[in-house]
Amino acid sequence: MMPKPWLHGFLDLCLLAMLRERPDYGYGLAQRLATAGVADVPGGTLYPALLRLEEQGLAVPSWAPSESGPRRKYYEITPAGRNVLDEQSAQWTRFRDGVDTLLAPIEETR
Template identity: 50%
Template sequence: MKAERRTQWLRGVLDLCVLGVLADGEYYGYAITQRLEQAGLGHIKGGTLYPLLARLEEAGLVTSRWTAGEQGPGRKYYTLTQQGNHTFKEQAGDWTSFTEHVATLIYPRGEKQE
């Protein structure tokens, strides 16, 4: 049940998390999944990530460019657009506010469970 719950929560915030990774700079798909995994979000499959990146690009939040591979296939690098950076900052603020409101219900007396 814990994995199902995590997956549901992640569906609602994965776009924001990917924008957050790209707010730090330009990354290719596998590097994005590595950053998300290092952040504790678990393994994000390419079948989830690449359609999400395509939607972000179609929305004008992300741009991409192909680079030739030195010893293997080329890589597609993704970068935030100016609009993507603005959207990320706005959504990050909204998310922070939302999680603070949820925390007041979960920990009404300021007590955090371990």
């Protein structure tokens, strides 16, 4: 299980990245996160994150019929969301590279 502070720290970035690929609904996004090996995200964490993206103007919802059951609320990334995704992706890469450097084993020289 992913530590909660870690999940909260990068969930928005992951959601925006997935929405860049295609619009999706909450359960579909949760399945994609699990399949990618990121985390099994509970609804109590996922849906507030989607609402936050919506309130910030980074994702916009729309309703669509479902083939199996009630209609679904799909989210689509906005141009502002793409800008934030680009900025945060660059920040993430720098952060990840720094952590990788710190975690890399020290090579012994003889």
